Amino acid sequence: MKDSNFVWVNGQILKYQKAKIPLLTHSLHYGSGVFEGVRFYKTKNGIAVFRLAEHIRRLLSGVKAVGAESPYSKSQIIDAVINLIKSNKLNNGYVRLLFYYGEGAMQVIPHDIGVNLAIAVWPLKSYLDSDIVKVMISKYKRISNSATKVDAKLSGNYINSLLAGLEAREKGFHEALLLDSNGNIAEGSAENIFFIRENKLFTPKLGSILPGITRDSLIKIANDIGYNVNEVDIKPNKLKNFSECFLCGTATEIVGISQIEGYAKYGNRIGKVTQKLKSEFLDIVHGNNKKYNKWLTYINN
Ligand code: PMP
Numbered sequence: 001m002k003d004s005n006f007v008w009v010n011g012q013i014l015k016y017q018k019a020k021i022p023l024l025t026h027s028l029h030y031g032s033g034v035f036e037g038v039r040f041y042k043t044k045n046g047i048a049v050f051r052l053a054e055h056i057r058r059l060l061s062g063v064k065a066v067g068a069e070s071p072y073s074k075s076q077i078i079d080a081v082i083n084l085i086k087s088n089k090l091n092n093g094y095v096r097l098l099f100y101y102g103e104g105a106m107q108v109i110p111h112d113i114g115v116n117l118a119i120a121v122w123p124l125k126s127y128l129d130s131d132i133v134k135v136m137i138s139k140y141k142r143i144s145n146s147a148t149k150v151d152a153k154l155s156g157n158y159i160n161s162l163l164a165g166l167e168a169r170e171k172g173f174h175e176a177l178l179l180d181s182n183g184n185i186a187e188g189s190a191e192n193i194f195f196i197r198e199n200k201l202f203t204p205k206l207g208s209i210l211p212g213i214t215r216d217s218l219i220k221i222a223n224d225i226g227y228n229v230n231e232v233d234i235k236p237n238k239l240k241n242f243s244e245c246f247l248c249g250t251a252t253e254i255v256g257i258s259q260i261e262g263y264a265k266y267g268n269r270i271g272k273v274t275q276k277l278k279s280e281f282l283d284i285v286h287g288n289n290k291k292y293n294k295w296l297t298y299i300n301n
Contacts, residue, residue, distance in 0.1 A: 006087040008119040026101035031156025033100040034062035042091040043287030048296035062152030068115040094124035127251035133174035136261040138164035142178035142186035144208040161189035180208035184233040191247035196273045201229040214248040239264040244271030254278040
């Protein structure tokens with residue numbers, strides 16, 4: 001992030017270098033922050049933010065989960081995102097929103113501590129640095145709804161992703177897959193996962209995964225194109241029965257998986273069905289499919 005970029009903090013737009021937080025910020029110590037990542041794209045009708053309202057809804061559900069109340073309404077947050085994108089004069093990129101408990105008594109349960117909202121935007125090309133990736137199954141199990149609330153992007157949840165992601169990168173893989181506590185495939189460290197067999201899609205059920213907005217979009221897109229989508233439990237020993245596999249998420253978009261170490265090889269080129277879904281998805285986010293215009297929030301100059 002360049003110092004000259006603008007960020008939005010508690011209602012004010014200021015230069016990045018001016019946005020500081022105190023050392024005894026609750027969320028820095030206890031993982032009590034809640035965040036969102038959203039992408040925006042250049043389209044022929046101007047810049048458009050993809051599924052902004054859904055991202056803000058998930059953000060606000062997370063704020064509730066950590067026992068806080070947002071000082072800002074959904075529409076105020078949407079306006080803040082739009083204004084910040086405009087201020088930074090970016091055509092496409094990534095928006096990070098973070099609610100965090102501020103300074104106060106240093107104890108786990110926040111007591112009389114205010115919540116803050118910070119928003120930053122920056123250009124972001126690929127997240128995994130490759131269109132097709134090699135992954136391994138991590139020794140770390142995915143957190144479940146019986147241990148935390150997996151449905152929101154709570155900062156503390158991400159230690160699970162960090163440990164698994166580090167393990168994979170140390171062993172030379174692009175990414176880790178995590179199993180749920182019953183030994184089924186859950187998701188990547190920051191992506192949901194889909195498998196394909198004979199024009200049918202399979203993806204892990206909700207419960208131990210983040211209900212991804214990209215996942216939700218792809219389920220709808222796939223159904224509309226005529227692919228059947230199944231939300232199921234998938235054990236690692238079944239992975240070789242599929243012909244294609246891909247990861248998806250806001251930052252990652254859609255990235256093919258060439259192999260899952262020790263379990264399955266899907267080939268070094270992105271599969272046919274994956275490619276079809278990826279093209280449809282990229283068309284939609286770039287405003288080239290009228291049917292999905294409801295997913296785009298346009299930014300007028
Ligand atoms: N799972 C995890 C753990 C994630 O962090 C993300 C990224 N937000 C996803 C899945 C994908 O979610 P989305 O499509 O909403 O970005």
